[in-house]
Amino acid sequence: MLKNKIALVTGASRGIGRAIAETFVREGAKVVICGRKPDTLEQVAREIGPAAIPIVCHVGRSEQIQSMVAQVTRELGRIDILVNNAATNVAQAPCLDIDEGMFDKMIEINLKSAFRLTQLVAPGMCERGSGSIINISSISGLRPQFEGLLYSVTKAALNMMTESYALELGPKGVRVNAIAPGLIQTELSAYYWRDETRREKRMEQQPIRHLGQPMEIAEVALLLASDRSSFMTGQTLVVDGGRLLSSM
Numbered sequence: 001m002l003k004n005k006i007a008l009v010t011g012a013s014r015g016i017g018r019a020i021a022e023t024f025v026r027e028g029a030k031v032v033i034c035g036r037k038p039d040t041l042e043q044v045a046r047e048i049g050p051a052a053i054p055i056v057c058h059v060g061r062s063e064q065i066q067s068m069v070a071q072v073t074r075e076l077g078r079i080d081i082l083v084n085n086a087a088t089n090v091a092q093a094p095c096l097d098i099d100e101g102m103f104d105k106m107i108e109i110n111l112k113s114a115f116r117l118t119q120l121v122a123p124g125m126c127e128r129g130s131g132s133i134i135n136i137s138s139i140s141g142l143r144p145q146f147e148g149l150l151y152s153v154t155k156a157a158l159n160m161m162t163e164s165y166a167l168e169l170g171p172k173g174v175r176v177n178a179i180a181p182g183l184i185q186t187e188l189s190a191y192y193w194r195d196e197t198r199r200e201k202r203m204e205q206q207p208i209r210h211l212g213q214p215m216e217i218a219e220v221a222l223l224l225a226s227d228r229s230s231f232m233t234g235q236t237l238v239v240d241g242g243r244l245l246s247s248m
């Protein structure tokens with residue numbers, strides 16, 4: 001489905017980003033995988049195979065983002081698919097305990113990184129008249145997460161960023177969509193699933209009872225990346241095992 005495509009996936013050394021990179025490679029794409037730790041990234045690239053190209057980049061650093069995009073453009077010629085996946089949650093705390101430092105860091109990594117990358121990558125897509133940008137959001141951007149004010153705020157803003165870019169870039173052949181996962185078994189969300197009692201309680205609130213897996217997000221990202229979703233843009237696809245249905 002992605003033969004001859006070139007993709008860039010941020011935060012691809014583990015979890016959802018890694019699953020997306022593996023899936024895109026399986027479908028024939030060359031995939032630049034980005035993360036902060038060179039050793040881990042190179043190990044993951046070896047495991048995925050030669051179509052995975054590791055580039056170390058902290059997405060909170062403007063100059064590192066610029067040099068990554070320049071390197072990819074120089075060595076691979078273009079970027080057809082951009083997946084803004086890397087994110088953090090350093091601010092899981094009661095709302096009144098959050099300080100400005102946390103606010104700035106969460107905005108920088110979860111939101112501004114997607115803005116910076118889109119600003120750098122989308123012009124080339126517009127020139128060629130085709131491209132797909134996928135932002136990995138969260139159901140926490142659609143409902144407030146308890147003691148997760150900044151995580152929810154950054155993801156809600158990412159959803160609106162998705163719609164805003166989609167509106168302007170659609171006429172130039174570039175589609176922009178988001179995925180809002182529910183609980184997925186990764187390091188980021190370990191607090192919610194590692195403890196058996198907490199995990200069981202969560203599963204009771206979820207119509208599809210199993211704990212979400214990174215590959216279940218990656219297959220949806222594949223749909224958005226490929227021409228099979230050629231009439232879809234500006235959407236935030238909820239992939240949460242039905243969790244949001246059970247709020248009443």
Ligand SMILES: NC(=O)c1ccc[n+]([C@@H]2O[C@H](COP(=O)([O-])OP(=O)(O)OC[C@H]3O[C@@H](n4cnc5c(N)ncnc54)[C@H](OP(=O)(O)O)[C@@H]3O)[C@@H](O)[C@H]2O)c1
Pocket residue numbers: 010011012013014015016017034035036037040057058059060084085086087088109136137138139180181182183184185186187188189
């Ligand atoms: N897991 C869930 O339940 C869940 C639910 C909803 C949404 N999401 C979203 O899904 C996305 C992926 O989350 P995940 O659960 O797969 O997280 P994860 O397992 O913690 O993986 C995060 C990835 O991002 C990289 N990363 C972290 N900070 C980075 C930075 N500043 N610059 C570059 N890379 C960075 C990490 O590698 P290094 O540490 O080596 O840099 C790692 O590869 C995030 O946007 C998250 O908000 C996850």
